[in-house]
Amino acid sequence: MIEHHSPTPLYHRIYAVMRERIIKGYYRSDTPVPSEAELAESFSVSRITIRRAMEMLTMEGLVTRARGRGTFITDRSNENELNRAVVSNVNGLFRYLNAVGESTRLKVVSLDVGEAPPRICAQMGLPPTAELVRAVRVRSLDRRPYSLSIAYLLPEIGGTLKRNDLATTNMIDLVQQAGAVVEQVEQTLTATLADDYAAKHLDIPVGAPLMLVNRLFFNAELKPFYAAEIFYCADRYEYRVSLKREDGKDFALGN
The missing domain is CATH 1.10.10.10 (Winged helix-like DNA-binding domain superfamily/Winged helix DNA-binding domain)
Structure with missing residues:
Protein backbone atom coordinates (compact mmCIF):
# COMPACT_ATOMS: atom_id res chain seq x y z
CA MET A 1 0.00 0.00 0.00
CA ARG A 76 16.97 -4.58 -22.79
CA SER A 77 19.26 -7.58 -23.28
CA ASN A 78 21.22 -5.77 -26.02
CA GLU A 79 22.44 -3.29 -23.43
CA ASN A 80 24.09 -5.85 -21.16
CA GLU A 81 27.53 -5.73 -22.77
CA LEU A 82 27.82 -1.98 -22.28
CA ASN A 83 26.11 -1.90 -18.90
CA ARG A 84 28.40 -4.47 -17.29
CA ALA A 85 31.81 -3.40 -18.50
CA VAL A 86 34.73 -3.90 -16.13
CA VAL A 87 37.31 -1.10 -16.23
CA SER A 88 40.53 -1.37 -14.22
CA ASN A 89 43.04 1.03 -15.88
CA VAL A 90 43.35 3.72 -18.56
CA ASN A 91 43.70 1.19 -21.38
CA GLY A 92 40.63 -0.64 -20.09
CA LEU A 93 38.74 2.65 -20.06
CA PHE A 94 39.75 3.36 -23.65
CA ARG A 95 38.59 -0.11 -24.73
CA TYR A 96 35.27 0.47 -23.00
CA LEU A 97 34.83 3.88 -24.66
CA ASN A 98 35.57 2.37 -28.07
CA ALA A 99 33.00 -0.38 -27.45
CA VAL A 100 30.43 2.26 -26.52
CA GLY A 101 31.26 4.23 -29.65
CA GLU A 102 30.79 1.21 -31.89
CA SER A 103 27.44 0.30 -30.35
CA THR A 104 25.78 3.72 -30.10
CA ARG A 105 24.92 6.72 -32.24
CA LEU A 106 25.91 10.30 -31.47
CA LYS A 107 23.94 13.54 -31.73
CA VAL A 108 25.70 16.85 -31.15
CA VAL A 109 23.64 19.24 -29.05
CA SER A 110 26.08 22.13 -28.88
CA LEU A 111 29.72 23.20 -29.24
CA ASP A 112 30.70 26.55 -27.77
CA VAL A 113 33.19 28.53 -25.70
CA GLY A 114 32.21 30.20 -22.46
CA GLU A 115 32.67 30.62 -18.74
CA ALA A 116 32.82 27.19 -17.13
CA PRO A 117 30.80 26.24 -14.02
CA PRO A 118 32.68 26.85 -10.75
CA ARG A 119 32.71 23.12 -9.92
CA ILE A 120 34.53 22.35 -13.19
CA CYS A 121 37.01 25.18 -12.70
CA ALA A 122 37.75 23.87 -9.20
CA GLN A 123 38.33 20.33 -10.50
CA MET A 124 40.70 21.57 -13.18
CA GLY A 125 42.54 24.00 -10.90
CA LEU A 126 41.43 27.05 -12.91
CA PRO A 127 40.20 30.52 -11.87
CA PRO A 128 36.40 30.64 -11.26
CA THR A 129 35.80 32.69 -14.42
CA ALA A 130 37.98 30.62 -16.78
CA GLU A 131 36.62 30.03 -20.27
CA LEU A 132 36.57 26.50 -21.63
CA VAL A 133 35.33 24.76 -24.75
CA ARG A 134 32.09 22.92 -23.99
CA ALA A 135 30.71 20.08 -26.12
CA VAL A 136 27.33 18.52 -25.34
CA ARG A 137 26.33 15.23 -26.98
CA VAL A 138 23.64 12.58 -26.61
CA ARG A 139 24.32 8.90 -27.30
CA SER A 140 21.49 6.63 -28.37
CA LEU A 141 21.27 2.86 -28.10
CA ASP A 142 18.46 0.96 -29.82
CA ARG A 143 16.95 4.32 -30.84
CA ARG A 144 16.64 5.48 -27.24
CA PRO A 145 18.84 8.02 -25.43
CA TYR A 146 21.59 6.20 -23.56
CA SER A 147 23.67 9.03 -22.14
CA LEU A 148 24.08 12.79 -22.03
CA SER A 149 27.72 13.89 -21.97
CA ILE A 150 29.05 17.37 -21.27
CA ALA A 151 32.75 17.84 -22.00
CA TYR A 152 34.84 20.81 -20.81
CA LEU A 153 38.26 21.24 -22.43
CA LEU A 154 41.13 23.71 -22.31
CA PRO A 155 40.96 25.98 -25.40
CA GLU A 156 44.29 24.72 -26.77
CA ILE A 157 42.76 21.24 -27.01
CA GLY A 158 39.06 21.90 -27.48
CA GLY A 159 39.63 24.71 -29.95
CA THR A 160 40.43 22.16 -32.65
CA LEU A 161 37.09 20.35 -32.34
CA LYS A 162 34.69 20.38 -35.27
CA ARG A 163 30.99 19.71 -34.99
CA ASN A 164 31.09 17.10 -37.77
CA ASP A 165 33.85 15.17 -36.00
CA LEU A 166 31.92 15.25 -32.72
CA ALA A 167 29.03 13.48 -34.43
CA THR A 168 31.16 10.51 -35.49
CA THR A 169 34.20 10.17 -33.22
CA ASN A 170 34.84 9.44 -29.55
CA MET A 171 36.02 12.47 -27.60
CA ILE A 172 39.04 10.60 -26.30
CA ASP A 173 40.19 9.99 -29.88
CA LEU A 174 39.63 13.63 -30.80
CA VAL A 175 41.67 15.01 -27.89
CA GLN A 176 44.55 12.67 -28.69
CA GLN A 177 44.40 13.75 -32.33
CA ALA A 178 44.69 17.31 -31.02
CA GLY A 179 48.01 16.36 -29.40
CA ALA A 180 46.93 15.59 -25.83
CA VAL A 181 48.56 12.70 -23.97
CA VAL A 182 46.33 10.99 -21.43
CA GLU A 183 48.56 9.98 -18.54
CA GLN A 184 45.95 9.56 -15.83
CA VAL A 185 42.16 9.56 -15.39
CA GLU A 186 40.23 10.13 -12.17
CA GLN A 187 36.65 8.93 -12.12
CA THR A 188 33.79 9.30 -9.67
CA LEU A 189 30.27 7.86 -9.78
CA THR A 190 27.36 9.60 -8.10
CA ALA A 191 23.62 9.02 -7.93
CA THR A 192 21.61 12.09 -8.96
CA LEU A 193 18.23 13.18 -10.32
CA ALA A 194 17.35 14.50 -13.76
CA ASP A 195 16.89 18.26 -13.97
CA ASP A 196 14.92 19.83 -16.81
CA TYR A 197 17.97 19.91 -19.12
CA ALA A 198 18.89 16.23 -18.64
CA ALA A 199 15.24 15.18 -18.77
CA LYS A 200 14.77 16.93 -22.10
CA HIS A 201 17.75 15.30 -23.80
CA LEU A 202 17.36 11.83 -22.26
CA ASP A 203 13.60 11.79 -22.85
CA ILE A 204 12.78 11.01 -19.22
CA PRO A 205 10.69 12.71 -16.52
CA VAL A 206 12.20 15.47 -14.39
CA GLY A 207 13.36 13.88 -11.15
CA ALA A 208 14.10 10.46 -12.68
CA PRO A 209 17.15 8.75 -11.14
CA LEU A 210 20.44 9.11 -13.01
CA MET A 211 23.98 7.85 -12.62
CA LEU A 212 26.51 10.65 -13.02
CA VAL A 213 30.02 9.65 -14.09
CA ASN A 214 32.59 12.40 -13.72
CA ARG A 215 35.96 11.88 -15.42
CA LEU A 216 38.99 14.14 -15.12
CA PHE A 217 41.79 13.60 -17.66
CA PHE A 218 45.40 14.55 -16.91
CA ASN A 219 48.19 15.16 -19.43
CA ALA A 220 51.81 13.98 -19.26
CA GLU A 221 52.58 16.74 -16.70
CA LEU A 222 49.64 15.46 -14.59
CA LYS A 223 47.67 18.66 -15.19
CA PRO A 224 43.91 18.42 -15.91
CA PHE A 225 42.99 19.39 -19.46
CA TYR A 226 39.57 17.75 -19.93
CA ALA A 227 36.62 17.17 -17.60
CA ALA A 228 33.57 15.16 -18.56
CA GLU A 229 30.16 14.77 -16.93
CA ILE A 230 28.15 11.84 -18.31
CA PHE A 231 24.58 11.24 -17.21
CA TYR A 232 23.13 7.74 -17.62
CA CYS A 233 19.57 6.58 -17.02
CA ALA A 234 19.81 4.47 -13.87
CA ASP A 235 18.10 1.46 -15.45
CA ARG A 236 20.46 1.41 -18.43
CA TYR A 237 23.84 1.63 -16.74
CA GLU A 238 25.77 -0.61 -14.37
CA TYR A 239 29.42 -0.17 -13.43
CA ARG A 240 31.41 -3.16 -12.24
CA VAL A 241 34.90 -3.40 -10.73
CA SER A 242 36.86 -6.64 -10.34
CA LEU A 243 39.17 -6.74 -7.32
CA LYS A 244 41.96 -9.33 -7.06
CA ARG A 245 44.36 -10.22 -4.27
CA GLU A 246 48.00 -9.45 -5.09
CA ASP A 247 50.57 -12.19 -4.47
CA GLY A 248 52.63 -11.44 -1.42
CA LYS A 249 50.40 -8.52 -0.42
CA ASP A 250 48.29 -10.30 2.20
CA PHE A 251 47.57 -8.45 5.42
CA ALA A 252 45.78 -9.20 8.66
CA LEU A 253 43.18 -7.03 10.31
CA GLY A 254 44.09 -5.76 13.76
CA ASN A 255 42.26 -7.00 16.82
Missing part, protein backbone atom coordinates in the same frame (compact mmCIF):
# COMPACT_ATOMS: atom_id res chain seq x y z
CA ILE A 2 1.28 3.50 -0.90
CA GLU A 3 1.31 6.10 1.88
CA HIS A 4 -1.07 8.88 0.78
CA HIS A 5 0.27 11.63 3.06
CA SER A 6 3.10 12.95 0.87
CA PRO A 7 3.69 16.10 -1.21
CA THR A 8 4.80 13.92 -4.16
CA PRO A 9 1.91 13.10 -6.53
CA LEU A 10 0.51 9.64 -5.93
CA TYR A 11 0.93 8.51 -9.54
CA HIS A 12 4.61 9.52 -9.47
CA ARG A 13 5.24 7.50 -6.31
CA ILE A 14 3.65 4.45 -7.92
CA TYR A 15 5.72 5.06 -11.04
CA ALA A 16 8.87 5.11 -8.88
CA VAL A 17 7.92 1.84 -7.18
CA MET A 18 7.08 0.13 -10.49
CA ARG A 19 10.26 1.46 -12.06
CA GLU A 20 12.36 0.00 -9.25
CA ARG A 21 10.57 -3.33 -9.59
CA ILE A 22 11.29 -3.42 -13.33
CA ILE A 23 14.96 -2.53 -12.91
CA LYS A 24 15.40 -5.18 -10.21
CA GLY A 25 13.80 -7.89 -12.37
CA TYR A 26 10.64 -8.18 -10.26
CA TYR A 27 8.60 -9.03 -13.39
CA ARG A 28 9.36 -11.63 -16.04
CA SER A 29 9.85 -10.34 -19.57
CA ASP A 30 7.83 -13.12 -21.21
CA THR A 31 4.62 -12.56 -19.24
CA PRO A 32 2.51 -9.39 -18.91
CA VAL A 33 2.75 -7.28 -15.79
CA PRO A 34 -0.39 -7.13 -13.63
CA SER A 35 -3.33 -5.33 -15.21
CA GLU A 36 -4.40 -1.81 -14.26
CA ALA A 37 -7.23 -3.27 -12.17
CA GLU A 38 -4.86 -5.62 -10.33
CA LEU A 39 -2.33 -2.87 -9.68
CA ALA A 40 -5.06 -0.48 -8.53
CA GLU A 41 -6.21 -3.05 -6.00
CA SER A 42 -2.65 -3.82 -4.92
CA PHE A 43 -1.76 -0.15 -4.34
CA SER A 44 -5.26 0.80 -3.10
CA VAL A 45 -5.59 3.60 -5.67
CA SER A 46 -7.78 4.36 -8.67
CA ARG A 47 -7.16 2.94 -12.14
CA ILE A 48 -6.63 6.49 -13.39
CA THR A 49 -3.67 6.85 -11.03
CA ILE A 50 -2.22 3.54 -12.21
CA ARG A 51 -2.76 4.55 -15.84
CA ARG A 52 -0.75 7.76 -15.38
CA ALA A 53 2.09 5.84 -13.74
CA MET A 54 2.12 3.27 -16.56
CA GLU A 55 2.11 6.04 -19.17
CA MET A 56 5.31 7.41 -17.60
CA LEU A 57 6.91 3.96 -17.74
CA THR A 58 5.84 3.60 -21.37
CA MET A 59 7.26 7.02 -22.30
CA GLU A 60 10.54 6.02 -20.68
CA GLY A 61 10.63 2.83 -22.74
CA LEU A 62 10.58 0.50 -19.74
CA VAL A 63 7.33 -1.19 -20.73
CA THR A 64 5.58 -1.89 -24.02
CA ARG A 65 1.83 -2.14 -24.38
CA ALA A 66 0.46 -4.72 -26.82
CA ARG A 67 -3.22 -4.38 -27.67
CA GLY A 68 -5.14 -7.45 -26.61
CA ARG A 69 -2.10 -9.01 -24.91
CA GLY A 70 -1.21 -6.69 -22.04
CA THR A 71 1.81 -4.70 -20.91
CA PHE A 72 5.26 -6.29 -21.08
CA ILE A 73 8.71 -5.36 -19.79
CA THR A 74 10.80 -3.96 -22.66
CA ASP A 75 13.65 -6.26 -23.66
